[in-house]
Amino acid sequence: MQKVLDEIKQILIKNNLSLSTAESCTGGLISSYLTDIDGASNFIFQNLVTYSNEAKHRYLGVQKETLEKFGAVSIETAYEMSQGLLELADTSIATTGILGPTGGSKEKPIGLVYISFGYKKDNKKQIEVIKYISPKKGRHNIKVDIVEHGLKGYLKYLKNITTLLD
Numbered sequence: 001m002q003k004v005l006d007e008i009k010q011i012l013i014k015n016n017l018s019l020s021t022a023e024s025c026t027g028g029l030i031s032s033y034l035t036d037i038d039g040a041s042n043f044i045f046q047n048l049v050t051y052s053n054e055a056k057h058r059y060l061g062v063q064k065e066t067l068e069k070f071g072a073v074s075i076e077t078a079y080e081m082s083q084g085l086l087e088l089a090d091t092s093i094a095t096t097g098i099l100g101p102t103g104g105s106k107e108k109p110i111g112l113v114y115i116s117f118g119y120k121k122d123n124k125k126q127i128e129v130i131k132y133i134s135p136k137k138g139r140h141n142i143k144v145d146i147v148e149h150g151l152k153g154y155l156k157y158l159k160n161i162t163t164l165l166d
Helices: 002-014 029-035 053-060 064-070 075-085 139-165
Strands: 019-023 044-049 091-097 112-121 124-133
Touching: 002 029, 002 139, 019 029, 019 053, 019 075, 029 044, 029 139, 044 053, 053 064, 053 075, 064 075, 075 091, 075 112, 075 124, 091 139, 112 139, 124 139
Parallel strands: 019 044, 019 091
Antiparallel strands: 091 112, 112 124
């Protein structure tokens, strides 16, 4: 994981990009991983834990209608979380999911997460949302798996957008 974090740092600094995160199910663990990087203050702008629907609405601008119609754990909510973050920084990572052991359903099983990545340039936003279901068991193991999957996904996303910048 250290190699992934080092690459994220290098790409963000080389391209003078900032990052903000919003975490629901991961509860700040992505932020913790990122702030373990020496020099993280050179690219991290703001990290939020928006666990409740009210926090998602108040701090990120997720529409109440989105939360009511699709739920907190949805592609639509993850998308809007990144939209809100891109008002703060050039790039974003947002997570919303179900860690269990309760709360899962057939449609939304335990381990399900939506992770959004965003990029803003000249007030144009590009957002990608991925769906992932962790095969791990137990809240902590699922959370760590989601964070590591998300950071690897963000690195891949960064590599894609920065090839457009070169």
